Amino acid sequence: MAVYTEVSDEALEGFLADYDLGKVLSLKGIAGGVENTNYLLRTDRNLFILTLYEKRVEEADLPFFIGLMDHLASRGFACPLPIRNRHGQALGRLESRPAAIISFLEGMEISHPTPDTCRMAGQTMAQLHKTAQGFDIQRTNALAPTGWPALVDSAVEQADSVEPGMAHLIVSELAFAQENWPIDIPSGVIHADLFRDNVFFLDGELSGVIDFYFACNDFLAYDLAIGINAWCFDDDLGFDAARCSALIEGYSSVRELTRQEIELLPVLARGAALRFLLTRVNDWLNVPPGALVIPHDPKDFSARLRFFKGTTPATFGLS
Amino acid sequence: MAVYTEVSDEALEGFLADYDLGKVLSLKGIAGGVENTNYLLRTDRNLFILTLYEKRVEEADLPFFIGLMDHLASRGFACPLPIRNRHGQALGRLESRPAAIISFLEGMEISHPTPDTCRMAGQTMAQLHKTAQGFDIQRTNALAPTGWPALVDSAVEQADSVEPGMAHLIVSELAFAQENWPIDIPSGVIHADLFRDNVFFLDGELSGVIDFYFACNDFLAYDLAIGINAWCFDDDLGFDAARCSALIEGYSSVRELTRQEIELLPVLARGAALRFLLTRVNDWLNVPPGALVIPHDPKDFSARLRFFKGTTPATFGLS
Numbered sequence: 001m002a003v004y005t006e007v008s009d010e011a012l013e014g015f016l017a018d019y020d021l022g023k024v025l026s027l028k029g030i031a032g033g034v035e036n037t038n039y040l041l042r043t044d045r046n047l048f049i050l051t052l053y054e055k056r057v058e059e060a061d062l063p064f065f066i067g068l069m070d071h072l073a074s075r076g077f078a079c080p081l082p083i084r085n086r087h088g089q090a091l092g093r094l095e096s097r098p099a100a101i102i103s104f105l106e107g108m109e110i111s112h113p114t115p116d117t118c119r120m121a122g123q124t125m126a127q128l129h130k131t132a133q134g135f136d137i138q139r140t141n142a143l144a145p146t147g148w149p150a151l152v153d154s155a156v157e158q159a160d161s162v163e164p165g166m167a168h169l170i171v172s173e174l175a176f177a178q179e180n181w182p183i184d185i186p187s188g189v190i191h192a193d194l195f196r197d198n199v200f201f202l203d204g205e206l207s208g209v210i211d212f213y214f215a216c217n218d219f220l221a222y223d224l225a226i227g228i229n230a231w232c233f234d235d236d237l238g239f240d241a242a243r244c245s246a247l248i249e250g251y252s253s254v255r256e257l258t259r260q261e262i263e264l265l266p267v268l269a270r271g272a273a274l275r276f277l278l279t280r281v282n283d284w285l286n287v288p289p290g291a292l293v294i295p296h297d298p299k300d301f302s303a304r305l306r307f308f309k310g311t312t313p314a315t316f317g318l319s
Numbered sequence: 320m321a322v323y324t325e326v327s328d329e330a331l332e333g334f335l336a337d338y339d340l341g342k343v344l345s346l347k348g349i350a351g352g353v354e355n356t357n358y359l360l361r362t363d364r365n366l367f368i369l370t371l372y373e374k375r376v377e378e379a380d381l382p383f384f385i386g387l388m389d390h391l392a393s394r395g396f397a398c399p400l401p402i403r404n405r406h407g408q409a410l411g412r413l414e415s416r417p418a419a420i421i422s423f424l425e426g427m428e429i430s431h432p433t434p435d436t437c438r439m440a441g442q443t444m445a446q447l448h449k450t451a452q453g454f455d456i457q458r459t460n461a462l463a464p465t466g467w468p469a470l471v472d473s474a475v476e477q478a479d480s481v482e483p484g485m486a487h488l489i490v491s492e493l494a495f496a497q498e499n500w501p502i503d504i505p506s507g508v509i510h511a512d513l514f515r516d517n518v519f520f521l522d523g524e525l526s527g528v529i530d531f532y533f534a535c536n537d538f539l540a541y542d543l544a545i546g547i548n549a550w551c552f553d554d555d556l557g558f559d560a561a562r563c564s565a566l567i568e569g570y571s572s573v574r575e576l577t578r579q580e581i582e583l584l585p586v587l588a589r590g591a592a593l594r595f596l597l598t599r600v601n602d603w604l605n606v607p608p609g610a611l612v613i614p615h616d617p618k619d620f621s622a623r624l625r626f627f628k629g630t631t632p633a634t635f636g637l638s
Contacts, residue, residue: 003351008430009428023522024427025426026423027427028350028359042366105345107344108331109328110328
């Protein structure tokens with residue numbers, strides 16, 4: 001939620017000299033983006049998003065992220081399209097950072113999803129999974145279960161200061177995930193962060209998906225499990241079965257879930273809750289000086305995690 | 320540099336129902352604005368700025384700020400125009416905060432001003448002073464010398480931890496200002512914060528002025544003194560006499576300075592440096608938890624203050 005890097009008018013002019021975007025009318029830093037600095041760039045032709053990639057993003061991953069958006073958008077999936085400069089490059093350098101310009105996606109996030117909203121989100125997720133087939137760069141999920149022990153280690157000592165019992169919860173749930181995590185269900189490119197703020201709606205229709213900077217290769221059903229965490233809980237942390245059924249129906253209308261995926265969904269949802277709990281509790285305990293973001297409350301996900309412990313496929317409307 | 324208040328899609332819809340701005344296409348929080356939460360609102364007709372006024376702005380001052388922008392813009396001065404709703408109101412409430420929509424001003428700030436840039440800034444400042452004549456709401460400058468003792472008191476104990484000698488500097492400069500501050504030079508509405516980030520340029524021409532939330536009634540030459548602080552120092556804090564002459568020439572081409580104003584300019588410039596030093600050192604020492612801004616370095620202004628101690632009107636190219 002910040003501008004980490006200021007872009008001077010001179011540096012912008014130099015960067016844009018390689019592009020064919022028209023005359024610059026304004027550049028406004030956008031509040032949003034924990035990982036990157038984002039500007040809204042207005043020219044006399046259009047609006048664009050200018051992103052400068054900061055330290056938290058691995059530069060080696062950028063061809064995956066940019067390439068994936070390009071792959072999806074050029075196949076009709078509603079997401080930002082990376083803009084290429086006159087040399088055919090979509091990735092350059094600005095103010096000593098890797099930088100890219102992507103098209104501006106209209107729409108707004110929905111504060112209170114309905115089952116209809118969730119159905120559309122589920123359909124779009126499955127369309128993303130299908131459309132990404134054939135994308136030929138791979139990216140390992142750095143936040144898969146193999147990455148969780150380090151996150152447990154760095155949080156466990158202070159976790160009970162955030163919420164009594166949280167230390168035991170994360171240790172025992174890590175053990176559970178390590179024992180029960182699937183090995184051979186369908187995999188492919190997943191968004192891995194399809195929360196409300198990354199899905200835009202316009203006139204009651206889903207207008208597109210943004211923020212592919214957690215996308216990776218992983219189990220497709222794990223993305224759906226993240227979606228259940230993201231879309232199917234009330235503001236008061238109550239599970240909304242109608243929204244969950246709609247999300248899964250939407251997904252299944254585009255890509256049918258296998259029997260194994262259905263049976264593993266409680267394990268995956270539980271793991272997804274643990275993954276977001278772990279990053280949130282670490283962010284909560286380690287707010288760096290000069291941080292320009294308010295950390296999210298980890299307790300949103302300890303509550304989900306405790307809920308998922310008691311679930312079966314029937315909880316999600318599956319049988 | 321932050322979004323302090325989130326605006327839900329439902330709340331926005333309710334707020335905009337009273338306006339005639341077309342269909343909403345997007346709403347993006349803008350990084351920028353220490354005092355307020357700003358969104359860029361895009362409709363199918365135009366771009367607008369939606370501002371929610373946070374605690375640091377006195378609600379009683381809002382009719383002054385909004386009214387001043389309306390007064391200036393409707394007389395052809397290039398600044399945002401507050402948009403009125405169907406009931407003729409430019410100020411409403413959104414997410415439990417006072418809120419207003421203003422027109423979007425094109426242009427970008429200039430990273431490295433030239434004498435030409437400064438001449439335009441000076442002209443525009445004087446045009447603001449002239450155009451604001453006849454605006455019939457008054458606002459006392461809360462950051463005039465009468466407001467400085469409290470800022471000295473709250474910073475003096477820790478000031479030397481920011482920079483050795485700073486405590487003595489602010490105490491002695493407060494005394495100097497209190498003895499030498501003018502009483503009866505020309506006054507009127509001043510911007511009081513006409514720094515580079517509040518002045519936009521497009522195609523080498525000044526396209527407009529934003530951020531009137533420090534505007535007040537005070538000595539007109541004090542605004543120029545703030546401008547000298549804002550526009551006439553290099554990145555390495557060196558005074559740029561050519562820029563300063565150009566700023567004053569630009570100003571004087573629209574409104575001639577009186578003999579008394581010229582003679583008092585060193586005192587006013589010194590006071591202006593003290594005023595920004597005082598707010599910066601207080602912000603620096605009291606970064607609240609959850610602050611979403613990086614405080615500016617107070618030393619930028621202790622350096623200016625020390626420079627101004629040795630100045631005469633001739634330093635500014637005046638005689």
